[in-house]
Amino acid sequence: MSTSAPAKVPAPEEPGGSPAYGALDRYFRISERGSTLAREVRGGFATFFAMAYIIVLNPIILGSAKDMYGHQLDNGQLVTATCVTAAFTTLLMGVVGNVPIALAAGLGVNSVVALQLAPRMSWADAMGMVVLAGLVVMLLVATGLRERVMNAVPFGLRKAISIGIGLFIMLIGLVDSGFVTRIPDLAHTTVPLQLGGDGHLNGWPVLVFILGALLTLALIVRKVPGAILISIVAMTVLAVIINAVAKVPTWGLTTPEWPGNPVATPDFGLLGEVSLFGGFGKVGVLTGVLFVFTVLLSCFFDAMGTIMGVSDEAKLTDAQGQMPGINKVLFVDGIAVAAGGASSSSATTAFVESTAGVGEGARTGFANLVTGGLFTVALFLTPVATMVPSQAATPALLAVGFLILANSVKEIDWADYTIAIPAFITMVMMPFTYSITNGIGMGFITFAVLRLAAGRGREVPVPMYVVAAVFGFYYLMPALGLT
Secondary structure, eight states: OOOSOOOOOOOOOOGGGOHHHHHHHHHHTTTTTTOOHHHHHHHHHHHHHHHTTHHHHHHHHHHTOOOTTSOOOOHHHHHHHHHHHHHHHHHHIIIIIOSSOOEEEOTTHHHHIIIIIGGGSOHHHHHHHHHHHHHHHHHHHHTTHHHHHHHTSOHHHHHHHHHHHHHHHHHHHHHHHTSEEEOOGGGOOSOOEEETTTSSOOSHHHHHHHHHHHHHHHHHHTTOTTHHHHHHHHHHHHHHHHHHHHOOSOOTTOOOSOOSSOOOOOOOTTTTOOOSSHHHHHHOHHHHHHHHHHHHHHHHHHHHHHHHHHHHHTTOSOTTSOOTTHHHHHHHHHHHHHHHHHTTSOOEEEOTTHHHHHHTTOOSTHHHHHHHHHHHHHTTOHHHHTTSOHHHHTHHHHHHHHHHHHHHGGGSOTTOHHHHHHHHHHHHHHHHHTOHHHHHHHHHHHHHHHHHHTTOGGGSOHHHHHHHHHHHHHHHTTTTTOO
């Protein structure tokens, strides 16, 4: 995939050529980026449906944990907090950053908050530490340090991050759909995954995923506009029909049937329930700082990898692989982290599922207006928003993962082992450890070590050494008794 700046194309024809559309086109640079209003709308819908599972999953993760006082967060309030924060930050990213990168509660970070922070303090204290991490991220952006770190990443590693994300979201799609599942520990095997739920493909849900994957890929091969969204809608309809006829008892995270009462009243009870520094009194200053650092590190590099990968796939980067106006995007991401803590929905971050919208042609922040608008609607129509089963949405991740891989793998210099090996480690460790952050960290450390071993240490930018050292310390923290 070429990384040169997209050529300007004539403004797409829209019905009536209204002044309103002209203003939107100029502000969001829709035609300048080779897109159309229809593509942006389709992309916004595709991204929302690809990440709508977070509306259900985030409350499950946070609501199942207890703080040190035995308190649990209310599920209904968590649904509201998740939707409100996702809507606000996604809209803000669209208007300010003008990129098709949606945001919501970050998977992984919410587990850290639920399993590491909350058991040792109150929920308000834990969310306060998330807010502090967001403020530090904004400070790093304001000082230019975050952009310097991102710009110091070599071109080959940037491509590896994109590929790793592609492989990662493919695995997410396969796991969330039930096409592959974890083998229980009681099986006493070193093989971690298996086909289907018992080593075989069976059940209606898996059939919906397979049909959805084949339909999505077939439509892509045929170059049908809206391929991903068409597949999601078609498979949701099929799932509803199957559920009604076959009486499927469970579909995982969602129930594919029309809800009896599609309207739910939002409960804003968790918003603002934050104690910024209360956690330090519970665990001490050093442990508190390390907790903030852990949240910061996860948010910082998860978002960095996602922003780089999505922007590269959307062809928003220049010939050096850098994105103009990146500071606005990074600052909004910092606001999102803090906003997630302030709403008690955990840290909010850029979602890799945004690639589903990019796959539909989204190139601007207008797609975010659609996605953010749908999250706003989901506040009142949560039962409807969550009726899309994961088996209908996850084929989009499979298809987009392939497209990212196909477009990026050929641009890595595989002849230079000092970049090829770190690139390989980066791309495989993301799916193998189920973490974007781990893939980036291990890749950065390997890159710095190999360049030094090859006598090419001066070719490594200083920020890369600093980040590699930070990651090294991060991985050593458990051995040093600092977690």
